Each structure stands twice: as C-alpha cells, then as structure tokens.
Amino acid sequence: xxxxxxxxxxxxxxGTCTSEPLNMEWAKxxxxxxxxxxxxxxxxxAPSVEPMSPANKLIFATGPLTGTMASTGGxxxxxxxxxxxxxxxxxxxxxxWGAELxxxxxxxxxxxxxxxxxxxxxxxxxxxxxxxxxxxxxxxxWDVEPAxxxxxxxxxxKISSIGRAGENGVLYAAVINDLHRAAGRSGVGAVMGSxxxxxxxxxxxxxxxxxxxxxxxxxxxxxxxAVLAGNAVTGEGLPKFGTQVLMNVINEVGAMPxxxxxxxxxxxxxxxxxxxxxxxxESDGKANLVTNQACFGCxxxxxxxxxxxxxxxxxxxxPEYWGASGGLEYEAAWALGSxxxxxxxxxLTYANFVCNEDGFDPISFGATVGAVMELYQMGxxxxxxxxxxxxxGSAKALTYFAECTAKGEGFGPEIGxxxxxxxxKYGHPDLSMxxxxxxxxxxxxxxxxxxxxxxxxxxxxxCHLRGYTVASEVLGIPIKTDPLETEGKAGLVKxxxxxxxxxxxxxxxxxxxxAWTLADVAPQLDAACEGDWSLDxxxxxxxxxxxxxxxxxxxxxxxxxxxxxPKRLLTEAAKTGPAKGLVAGLxxxxxxxxxxxxxxxxxxxxxxxxxxxxx
Amino acid sequence: xxxxIRVTLKxxxxxxxxxxxxxxxxxxxxxxxxxxxVLGDLIGQFSVxxxxxxxxxxxxxxxxPSQRATATFVDGDVVAIWPPVAGG
Numbered sequence: 001x002x003x004x005x006x007x008x009x010x011x012x013x014x015g016t017c018t019s020e021p022l023n024m025e026w027a028k029x030x031x032x033x034x035x036x037x038x039x040x041x042x043x044x045x046a047p048s049v050e051p052m053s054p055a056n057k058l059i060f061a062t063g064p065l066t067g068t069m070a071s072t073g074g075x076x077x078x079x080x081x082x083x084x085x086x087x088x089x090x091x092x093x094x095x096x097w098g099a100e101l102x103x104x105x106x107x108x109x110x111x112x113x114x115x116x117x118x119x120x121x122x123x124x125x126x127x128x129x130x131x132x133x134x135x136x137x138x139x140x141x142w143d144v145e146p147a148x149x150x151x152x153x154x155x156x157x158k159i160s161s162i163g164r165a166g167e168n169g170v171l172y173a174a175v176i177n178d179l180h181r182a183a184g185r186s187g188v189g190a191v192m193g194s195x196x197x198x199x200x201x202x203x204x205x206x207x208x209x210x211x212x213x214x215x216x217x218x219x220x221x222x223x224x225x226a227v228l229a230g231n232a233v234t235g236e237g238l239p240k241f242g243t244q245v246l247m248n249v250i251n252e253v254g255a256m257p258x259x260x261x262x263x264x265x266x267x268x269x270x271x272x273x274x275x276x277x278x279x280x281x282e283s284d285g286k287a288n289l290v291t292n293q294a295c296f297g298c299x300x301x302x303x304x305x306x307x308x309x310x311x312x313x314x315x316x317x318x319p320e321y322w323g324a325s326g327g328l329e330y331e332a333a334w335a336l337g338s339x340x341x342x343x344x345x346x347x348l349t350y351a352n353f354v355c356n357e358d359g360f361d362p363i364s365f366g367a368t369v370g371a372v373m374e375l376y377q378m379g380x381x382x383x384x385x386x387x388x389x390x391x392x393g394s395a396k397a398l399t400y401f402a403e404c405t406a407k408g409e410g411f412g413p414e415i416g417x418x419x420x421x422x423x424x425k426y427g428h429p430d431l432s433m434x435x436x437x438x439x440x441x442x443x444x445x446x447x448x449x450x451x452x453x454x455x456x457x458x459x460x461x462x463c464h465l466r467g468y469t470v471a472s473e474v475l476g477i478p479i480k481t482d483p484l485e486t487e488g489k490a491g492l493v494k495x496x497x498x499x500x501x502x503x504x505x506x507x508x509x510x511x512x513x514x515a516w517t518l519a520d521v522a523p524q525l526d527a528a529c530e531g532d533w534s535l536d537x538x539x540x541x542x543x544x545x546x547x548x549x550x551x552x553x554x555x556x557x558x559x560x561x562x563x564x565x566p567k568r569l570l571t572e573a574a575k576t577g578p579a580k581g582l583v584a585g586l587x588x589x590x591x592x593x594x595x596x597x598x599x600x601x602x603x604x605x606x607x608x609x610x611x612x613x614x615x
Numbered sequence: 616x617x618x619x620i621r622v623t624l625k626x627x628x629x630x631x632x633x634x635x636x637x638x639x640x641x642x643x644x645x646x647x648x649x650x651x652x653v654l655g656d657l658i659g660q661f662s663v664x665x666x667x668x669x670x671x672x673x674x675x676x677x678x679x680p681s682q683r684a685t686a687t688f689v690d691g692d693v694v695a696i697w698p699p700v701a702g703g
Contacts, residue, residue, distance in 0.1 A: 232699035243702030245628050252695045253675045330702045468703050475701050514701040578675040
C-alpha cells in the first residue's frame with residue numbers, strides 16, 4: 001500500500017499528540033485525501049458545529065499517491081467546516097508539504113480542540129511535538145517559514161502556516177505552504193487561527209514505501225507521464241503560459257465577470273493576461289514573469305514565478321517585495337483585476353503577493369472588493385468609511401484594501417467578512433456574487449451555462465474546482481459542447497463533479513485531468529494500493545464522496561433553496577458578446593441534475609441512492 | 616471595395632510568435648481580405664500551421680473544425696485562435 005497506515009491526532013486543548021492506525025477499510029471505500037478525510041470528519045463532527053469553535057476539527061490529509069512517483073503526487077487537502085459558508089470545506093494545495101508529511105510517516109493529521117495560547121506543531125518523522133508559538137503570532141507566512149527553519153536548525157523543513165489574516169478571523173483566510181502554495185478557499189486558515197495553531201513544520205526522511213506492486217507502479221506512472229508530456233495542454237501550454245492563458249479566451253467568449261458581474265467582458269483583459277506577463281515592461285524592459293515552477297513530483301509545472309517592477313508605486317522602498325515569488329494564476333488575476341475593473345498588472349501581482357504573505361484567498365478577497373467598489377459607486381460606502389476613493393478601476397484602492405485586510409486595519413476587517421456579510425450589513429445583499437456564501441471564480445454563468453449549475457450545486461460554495469465544465473464548454477476537453485446551451489449540462493456537471501472527487505482523493509493534481517481520464521489514474525492506483533480501482537468503481541467512489549459531502553451539508557441546514565445563483569445572474573442579461581441577452585438558465589438544469597443524482601426535489605439523496613452508494 | 620472585407624485576426628499563446636514583432640504586444644492584426652476568404656487564407660498570411668489552430672472563435676463563437684475550410688467572414692469580424700490550452 002502506498003499508505004503509511006498512520007494518523008496523527010493532535011488534541012490542542014490537552015496539548016497531546018497521539019498515533020492511531022489509518023482505517024484501511026475506509027481507505028478502500030473513500031480512496032484518500034478529500035474522500036477519506038471527509039469520511040473521518042463527518043463521523044467525528046456534528047453538522048451543526050460552529051466552525052470557529054473548539055468542537056470543529058481540522059484535518060490535513062494526503063492521498064495514496066501523495067509522495068510517490070506519480071506525476072503531481074504532492075497534493076494534500078485541508079478539510080473542516082468552513083466559516084465562510086457553514087458547509088463542508090475542502091481546500092487542496094500543492095507545493096512540497098503534503099509529500100513531506102507522507103514521507104515523515106503520516107497519512108493524515110487531525111486537529112481538535114483549541115490551544116490556550118498560540119502553538120505550532122513540529123513533526124520529525126515519528127516524533128510530533130507542540131511548541132509555543134507566541135513569538136510567531138502576528139508574523140506573516142513569509143516570516144514564519146524562515147523563523148521555524150532557524151529555530152529547528154533544519155533548512156529542509158516544509159511548513160504550512162497562517163498569516164495575520166488567519167489570526168484575525170478573515171473568513172476566507174488560507175493555509176499557505178512553501179511561501180505561495182495555498183489551501184485557499186472557504187476559510188480553512190481562519191479555522192486554524194481559531195485553534196491558536198500557527199504552523200505545522202514537517203521533516204520526513206522515511207520515503208513512501210509499501211507500494212503494492214512496484215514494478216507495475218513504475219510502468220503505470222511512466223505511461224501516465226508520457227501522456228502528460230505528449231499532450232499539448234499539459235506538455236506545452238500550461239508550462240509556458242500557466243492558467244493565465246485563459247484570460248483572453250474567457251474574455252473573448254464573453255464570460256469574463258467584470259466590475260462585480262455588471263459586465264461580461266473586460267476591456268483591460270489583455271493587459272493582465274498570460275501574454276502580458278511575458279511581455280517586457282515599458283518601465284524596466286523586464287517581463288513580469290520570471291519562470292514557471294513545479295510542485296512535488298509534477299511534470300507539468302504550471303506555477304508562475306514573478307518579479308515586480310521595483311519602481312511601481314506599490315513597492316517603492318519595499319525591497320521585501322522585490323524578489324521572485326508566486327505570480328498570478330488566472331483566478332487571482334481575474335478576481336483582483338477584472339472583477340474590479342483594474343488592469344494594472346503590477347498592482348495585481350503585488351496584491352497577490354500580499355494574499356500569499358498574510359494568507360487569504362485572492363478570489364474571495366478580490367470579489368469582495370468588487371462589491372465594495374459597487375457600493376462606493378452607488379454612494380452607499382464613502383471615502384471616509386473606506387479610507388480611500390474606491391471607484392471601479394482603482395488599482396490604488398485594490399492594493400490599499402489588500403494591505404488593510406492583511407493587517408486587520410481600517411476597513412480591512414469588513415472586507416474580511418466576505419461579500420455576503422458585507423453587502424447584507426450595508427443593505428444590498430443582492431450585490432454579493434456568491435453561492436452558499438462563497439464568492440464566484442472567473443467564469444460568468446451567463447456565458448458558460450454549465451458553470452452556473454456547477455456553482456449552484458458545489459458542496460463548498462461557488463467554485464470552479466468542483467466541476468470544471470469550462471473544459472468541455474469552452475476548451476473542447478474531452479469533447480466540445482455549446483457554452484450557451486443548457487441542455488445536457490446536468491449530466492456533464494455530474495460527470496465532472498464525480499471525476500474531480502476522485503482526482504482530489506488520489507493525491508494528484510486536478511490539472512492532470514486536461515490530459516488524463518480516470519482510465520489513466522486507475523492503473524496507477526491499482527498498482528499503488530489494495531482495493532478495487534476499476535473504472536466503474538472509481539466513478540462510484542467519486543459519486544459516493546459527492547453524496548457524503550451533500551449529506552453533511554443537508555444535515556447542517558442547507559436545502560434546495562441554497563442551490564441558487566445571485567439575482568443579478570438570473571435577471572440581468574449579458575450586455576455584450578455571444579451571450580448578449582442571456583441570463584443563467586439554472587431553472588432549466590437543476591431539476592434534471594437532481595434526477596441524475598438520484599436526489600428528491602428538495603435536493604436530498606433518496607434512500608435508494610444512499611443504499612446504492614453504501615453511505 | 617465591396618469585394619474585400621476587414622477582419623481582425625488575434626493569435627494567442629504560442630501562436631503569437633507568428634505575428635510580426637510590432638504586433639506581438641497586442642496579439643492582433645487587422646487584415647483586408649477578399650470576401651471569399653476562409654480561415655486558411657487568414658492564417659496563411661502569417662504562416663500559421665493549420666494543425667496548431669485548435670480553438671477558433673469568430674466573434675467569440677466556436678468555429679467547428681468541419682466548417683473551417685468553407686466558412687467565410689463578414690466585414691468587422693474578429694477571429695481569435697489558440698493552440699490547445701486550459702487552466703482553471
């Protein structure tokens with residue numbers, strides 16, 4: 001088995017670390033990472049739990065392929081009940097931390113309770129100890145990582161931590177590892193902060209042994225890597241241009257949410273695109289993009305590493321921001337840019353740096369700023385309240401708000417509430433572009449209809465990474481469908497959601513799915529660990545995970561009425577582009593989706609569905 | 616002249632290299648072509664290999680491969696082309 005068969009349970013209230021065996025029967029049914037950790041979570045935590053209370057738990061989980069030779073096998077997920085949504089939260093990160101945890105001999109870490117004062121967890125192979133983190137509290141993730149390496153005299157420590165956003169209860173605070181890789185969404189970092197847990201520093205030298213059939217595993221992983229290398233997307237497009245290549249694509253198809261979804265095309269898209277990141281700047285002749293970067297074991301290497309223009313207003317006299325660091329991915333560039341009408345690439349890069357440095361989700365942050373700017377334009381919020389003039393398009397307002405949110409100063413704490421709570425507080429809840437309290441990512445459902453259904457039914461609130469039908473509707477992967485058509489999208493969304501649950505549970509990156517199908521994943525799993533990893537069963541595993549998450553949400557109080565989209569998207573038609581005149585056709589898709597899922601009209605899995613999936 | 620039209624051709628990602636250097640920053644060229652021109656005539660002006668043209672949008676709408684040899688354009692059309700790309 002590519003498992004260590006061992007869980008670390010950390011009781012923060014009692015200050016204890018104990019080892020227990022991994023439930024191998026569950027591993028055969030729920031695979032790993034997202035699926036397996038969610039099984040532990042729903043078994044141990046009441047759906048009614050208050051997310052920021054000691055009774056909530058926080059699980060860091062690897063998959064069976066994490067730490068192995070499988071391409072992209074470096075992933076881990078953070079599972080908890082999210083404070084932004086009140087729904088199940090599962091945020092996935094790359095970098096090197098997940099593989100290090102596995103190589104230290106642990107498949108999963110479960111945190112429960114709350115420490116009386118700030119602590120961090122240090123893991124060195126089998127030894128796990130809690131330490132006082134008082135001196136680290138108030139520090140950024142960029143300060144914490146070198147500080148812990150110095151304290152432990154170990155330059156190879158891999159560290160996941162929270163910045164000041166997580167400490168201050170920003171409801172979309174992230175967990176950051178390797179300086180700029182993030183378990184970014186739904187506020188998992190805020191839960192970590194509520195537990196007074198600053199960081200987890202890991203050193204593992206044991207490797208990942210016990211692969212079921214090493215020879216077959218080598219053969220399967222080599223074949224799968226060849227598929228990635230030979231595919232134009234994973235072998236060439238993503239390494240060179242990253243996810244940011246979508247900026248011009250999505251704008252061209254008229255599905256670029258702009259100025260808080262008032263428009264579907266952004267006139268400044270070209271200025272903040274992948275192509276712009278490659279172009280020499282007029283100021284210093286250098287490109288924003290320095291290089292690409294890979295996470296552990298990844299043969300795609302889509303990560304962006306950027307350097308700011310040192311003369312840009314954001315970083316003049318701030319040399320701490322002059323080095324190379326995590327650059328803009330598409331979702332961040334959209335949320336910080338198009339969503340606010342800002343086309344200053346350097347300002348977006350700086351804001352993204354700040355999001356990484358202090359640990360908060362640039363999607364929810366940027367989208368919330370979009371709502372703030374609309375409220376400012378309406379005269380509901382004023383310069384006196386905000387501390388700055390904040391019309392759409394103001395780069396200075398964007399970067400000012402990023403700093404305020406990071407530090408918990410000025411209007412920052414209000415922005416840290418997320419757009420649902422903020423717009424409700426100021427009397428305009430319809431201006432929150434959210435589902436289940438979580439802000440939308442970078443695809444307007446009026447121009448890509450399937451994504452409207454994917455957002456509405458996502459178990460962690462609006463999200464593109466739960467069912468990325470953009471691949472089919474726009475990019476033609478695996479087959480091209482019409483983005484303006486609602487017919488057939490229910491089945492498409494379900495298929496993407498179930499398959500994605502498998503990728504997220506295996507320990508690999510979902511971006512492999514641009515080249516791989518589950519048929520490429522199955523032989524890798526089959527050689528790695530015991531269990532039935534046939535194609536049919538993997539599809540069943542994905543569907544089981546999806547329904548397990550759904551049952552938790554239903555028990556937490558979510559109903560069919562929460563499978564909805566903001567009024568703006570249902571009543572205000574797109575003004576330009578191919579979708580001109582269209583609204584999101586959710587009502588045409590949702591009943592069919594429930595039927596496809598085997599759910600009743602209230603969105604609950606029927607008894608027959610529960611039995612079929614063995615839930 | 617009635618028998619020629621102006622079409623904006625946009626070449627993105629790795630296709631941008633086929634544009635003349637002065638046009639690469641904008642990724643686009645405005646072409647004056649015969650009204651009978653098809654996709655091959657547009658990309659032929661910059662020696663773009665047809666197999667590289669995976670995603671072809673005309674005014675934002677997907678042009679299926681089956682229509683690329685025969686579909687003509689109207690004055691003011693915007694044709695945007697990518698190799699296989701994805702993100703998220």
